Amino acid sequence: MNNIASKLSNEEYEANFAELHPPFTSAAATVEANRCLYCFDSPCMKACPTHIDISTFIKKITTGNMKGSAKTILSSNWIALTCAKACPVNVLCEGACVYNAKGEEPIQIGRLQRYVMDWYVEKGMPQLFTPAPKNGKSVGIIGAGPSGLACAAELALMGYEVVIYEAKHIAGGLDTHGIAPYKMKQQDSLNEVKMVEKLGVTIKTGVRVGETISVEDLTKKHDAIFLGVGLKTPTRLGIPGEELNGVYDALTFIEKVTTRKWNSVDVGKRVAVIGAGNTAIDAATEAKRLGAEKVCMLYRRSEKEMPAYKFEFELAKKDGIEFQFLTAPKRILGNGKVEAVECLKMELGEKDSEGRRKPKPIPGSEFQIPVDMLIKSAGQNIEETFLSGIPGLKTAGGVVVVNSETLQTTNVKFFAGGDCINGGKEVVNAAADGKKAAGNIDRWLFVK
Ligand SMILES: Cc1cc2nc3c(=O)[nH]c(=O)nc-3n(C[C@H](O)[C@H](O)[C@H](O)COP(=O)(O)OP(=O)(O)OC[C@H]3O[C@@H](n4cnc5c(N)ncnc54)[C@H](O)[C@@H]3O)c2cc1C
Numbered sequence: 001m002n003n004i005a006s007k008l009s010n011e012e013y014e015a016n017f018a019e020l021h022p023p024f025t026s027a028a029a030t031v032e033a034n035r036c037l038y039c040f041d042s043p044c045m046k047a048c049p050t051h052i053d054i055s056t057f058i059k060k061i062t063t064g065n066m067k068g069s070a071k072t073i074l075s076s077n078w079i080a081l082t083c084a085k086a087c088p089v090n091v092l093c094e095g096a097c098v099y100n101a102k103g104e105e106p107i108q109i110g111r112l113q114r115y116v117m118d119w120y121v122e123k124g125m126p127q128l129f130t131p132a133p134k135n136g137k138s139v140g141i142i143g144a145g146p147s148g149l150a151c152a153a154e155l156a157l158m159g160y161e162v163v164i165y166e167a168k169h170i171a172g173g174l175d176t177h178g179i180a181p182y183k184m185k186q187q188d189s190l191n192e193v194k195m196v197e198k199l200g201v202t203i204k205t206g207v208r209v210g211e212t213i214s215v216e217d218l219t220k221k222h223d224a225i226f227l228g229v230g231l232k233t234p235t236r237l238g239i240p241g242e243e244l245n246g247v248y249d250a251l252t253f254i255e256k257v258t259t260r261k262w263n264s265v266d267v268g269k270r271v272a273v274i275g276a277g278n279t280a281i282d283a284a285t286e287a288k289r290l291g292a293e294k295v296c297m298l299y300r301r302s303e304k305e306m307p308a309y310k311f312e313f314e315l316a317k318k319d320g321i322e323f324q325f326l327t328a329p330k331r332i333l334g335n336g337k338v339e340a341v342e343c344l345k346m347e348l349g350e351k352d353s354e355g356r357r358k359p360k361p362i363p364g365s366e367f368q369i370p371v372d373m374l375i376k377s378a379g380q381n382i383e384e385t386f387l388s389g390i391p392g393l394k395t396a397g398g399v400v401v402v403n404s405e406t407l408q409t410t411n412v413k414f415f416a417g418g419d420c421i422n423g424g425k426e427v428v429n430a431a432a433d434g435k436k437a438a439g440n441i442d443r444w445l446f447v448k
Helices: 010-016 026-035 043-047 054-062 066-074 080-086 109-122 146-157 186-197 215-221 250-258 278-289 310-318 427-447
Strands: 138-142 161-166 202-205 224-227 247-249 270-274 294-298 322-324 327-334 338-351 357-361 367-370 373-376 414-416
Touching: 026 054, 026 109, 043 054, 054 066, 054 109, 066 109, 080 109, 080 186, 080 427, 138 146, 138 215, 146 161, 146 186, 146 224, 146 427, 186 202, 224 427, 247 250, 250 278, 250 373, 270 278, 278 294, 278 310, 278 373, 294 327, 338 373, 414 427
Parallel strands: 138 161, 138 224, 161 202, 224 414, 247 373, 270 294, 270 373, 294 322
Antiparallel strands: 327 338, 338 357, 338 367
16 A cells, blocks of 8 residues: 555554543542442443443442452453443443433443453452353354353353354454454453453364364254354445455454554555444544544445444544545545545435435536545445354344344254344343353253
8 A cells, every 4th residue: 555654653552542441540439439329220230231230349349349349240241341441331331320310420330340350350360150060061152252252151150061163363252353442452352261261161263163163063062052153244345446455344454453563554644434333433543543644434324324323423523533424435446556436425315124214326426535545344244154054044134043032043052142143233232142142051951
């Protein structure tokens, strides 16, 4: 890529990627914890998909019972450190805090949870739970993302032999390879992986099920299987010019940034990002923080329909990201490398099946935006080829079909959770699914 943005000093990179929500000091955590009203109906606990007993873990902070607090958190959520740093708390637990209704600041639940989990990691993650004696059964888990890890931890505690098969060489799924470095460090996710391994779970990395090992072999080896395979990337835009140098998919770019080897990631001076979901916003803000001079996001609908959270949109605007709404790419132009993106202006028409007004091109509205780098973030899909190799397993509407009560798939030996059944939500949903599936695998194996 020509027109690479100038490299920054290491101090500048570190400042640009400094944590958005720095940790509490012990005194500040105690003051904040003492504000919690310990509501009788805990709306925060209900709003959390993993239903952590939030008031109780916060109460334990006030009495200095950090171990007890960590135990309360982990008994509901094995991915609690990542969730503390990366959950959209303002639409979940903190959004439900009763202080909002009083017109006051909600309790900073995420930062308090982080305070406890950081303490737990610093103490070397002491064993807080005793696994049950081995029950003679084994479960294979495909994917070491948050759903697979949560399922594995829970099953290991119940006495199962658990083996996770992970295609990548480093475990953790998108917690390790996707979440923006100003929210959390890759090491946080790796600590969580270690926590699960300490429960006796075996993680085999560099093993892609369907290639390195067959589904058939796995099915013979284990009494049940959990699918926590997430989604695959990327979806092609299907426009001319995608093969040009300087055109990237968002996750490939983001994955490089999560390694924190800032200098090794080239970024264009002028960057266009296609899409307006949370991943697109992450790619845009990360490009800007790496030194891109101008970053512009192109979205074919209007601001009202954009899928990104409002707080992510606000963050991008604060970073100086420009937005071109009602704009769709038509083709990418360049001679070997990207030089411009030709766009069409759009207008909104009839509502689609999801109730969103469909964008349609305005004829003759073509215009060009000069760029040195183009990042595509137009959604992810399930890995149909791999999933179609599992006998009897049904997919529909871009997700694996499960019984919503049990998370069992249409092949009774397989359970599933996380992004592959919800089409891409949050870490906390994946963590909740993993735990729920573990309980149902246990019931199915011992009651069937
Ligand atoms: C860029 C980005 C940023 C995000 N930021 C946030 C955030 O700030 N906060 C938040 O709450 N959520 C965020 N999310 C969403 C969150 O990361 C996901 O919802 C969550 O990771 C889903 O967990 P999972 O276990 O279902 O799948 P994943 O995390 O995707 O893990 C799936 C794992 O399965 C492995 N796998 C796939 N196929 C195979 C196979 N055949 N054999 C073996 N292994 C296989 C993959 O390599 C991967 O490690 C973000 C997502 C993205 C893409």
